[in-house]
Amino acid sequence: MARERCFGYLVLLSSRPFPMTDPLRPTTDAEPLVSVRGLTTVLNGKTIFDALDMDIPRGRITAIMGPSGTGKTTLLKHITGQMTGDAGRVRVNGQDVGELSRSQLFKLREQIGYLFQNSALLTDFDVFENVAFPLRQHTDLSEELIRNVVLLKLQAVGLRGAAALMPSELSGGMARRVALARAIVFDPMLILYDEPFVGLDPIALNQVLKLIRTLNDTLGITSVLVAHELDAIKQVADHVYLIANGKVVAQGDPKTIADDGSPWTRQFFGGEADGPVPFQYPAGDYAQSLGFPRSQA
Numbered sequence: 001m002a003r004e005r006c007f008g009y010l011v012l013l014s015s016r017p018f019p020m021t022d023p024l025r026p027t028t029d030a031e032p033l034v035s036v037r038g039l040t041t042v043l044n045g046k047t048i049f050d051a052l053d054m055d056i057p058r059g060r061i062t063a064i065m066g067p068s069g070t071g072k073t074t075l076l077k078h079i080t081g082q083m084t085g086d087a088g089r090v091r092v093n094g095q096d097v098g099e100l101s102r103s104q105l106f107k108l109r110e111q112i113g114y115l116f117q118n119s120a121l122l123t124d125f126d127v128f129e130n131v132a133f134p135l136r137q138h139t140d141l142s143e144e145l146i147r148n149v150v151l152l153k154l155q156a157v158g159l160r161g162a163a164a165l166m167p168s169e170l171s172g173g174m175a176r177r178v179a180l181a182r183a184i185v186f187d188p189m190l191i192l193y194d195e196p197f198v199g200l201d202p203i204a205l206n207q208v209l210k211l212i213r214t215l216n217d218t219l220g221i222t223s224v225l226v227a228h229e230l231d232a233i234k235q236v237a238d239h240v241y242l243i244a245n246g247k248v249v250a251q252g253d254p255k256t257i258a259d260d261g262s263p264w265t266r267q268f269f270g271g272e273a274d275g276p277v278p279f280q281y282p283a284g285d286y287a288q289s290l291g292f293p294r295s296q297a
């Protein structure tokens with residue numbers, strides 16, 4: 001049975017000491033930053049991944065799509081080592097995540113930023129302190145340096161002027177951008193976005209899309225995006241994987257994947273209720289559960 005490893009701390013609140021530049025920052029496309037091979041994960045008797053293979057190229061934006069409950073968030077947890085599979089391997093920047101010790105895992109997570117759908121801001125702290133929080137927790141930087149780093153990150157997401165606002169005073173889009181500023185506070189090599197577009201109006205959505213692209217390209221980050229919105233994915237992602245039934249069932253250019261003619265993409269992008277992904281959750285005999293005798297046929 002697959003395990004969930006809980007070290008009790010948000011991935012984005014990392015403890016990487018400064019300097020902020022990382023000599024290991026990926027600069028070439030030579031080898032994927034994340035490589036998943038033969039990943040098999042069973043949770044509560046349900047096979048979530050069935051020998052899943054997937055590569056996440058460096059420096060690109062890769063989207064992961066799939067029906068609800070197909071394991072997209074679970075896959076992100078395998079990448080951060082919060083969860084390990086029953087078989088197969090997940091390698092991040094050349095390291096086998098399942099083989100890492102606790103301290104090695106922390107080091108890896110120090111290089112990963114994570115953006116949640118709900119932004120997960122600390123409601124008692126203003127915007128500035130939300131972004132400063134990981135720095136205060138995990139470094140002994142001077143107040144002046146913390147201020148410079150926080151303002152730099154807020155400037156990058158266009159919210160330096162909102163530094164004194166409380167989370168309750170932010171729109172959903174602004175909150176998402178503050179969370180993004182916090183996620184990049186240690187200059188991660190990889191950002192994992194879990195449903196970053198949910199609840200955003202078109203303006204905020206475009207701002208977040210633009211930011212994801214700009215941060216990816218200007219900071220040389222690798223981005224992995226879990227989302228359901230194909231139109232948004234088309235605008236921002238370089239590559240898309242569609243996962244279902246524990247495997248990659250389609251992949252390619254987000255702009256054309258919906259037209260690849262496979263029954264998977266037809267069902268998923270066409271919004272068909274039934275298809276390769278059955279409408280009915282697996283269940284026992286219907287007649288029997290209604291109290292009728294089993295048919296002999």
Ligand SMILES: Nc1ncnc2c1ncn2[C@@H]1O[C@H](COP(=O)(O)OP(=O)(O)OP(=O)(O)O)[C@@H](O)[C@H]1O
Binds near residue numbers: 043066
């Ligand atoms: N810790 C856990 N223990 C047992 N089952 C789990 C655990 N975490 C997730 N699951 C199950 O794994 C499956 C995949 O869940 P996951 O949240 O990864 O799906 P998802 O593709 O991200 O879904 P959605 O699009 O609805 O967010 C679900 O059936 C869920 O119930």
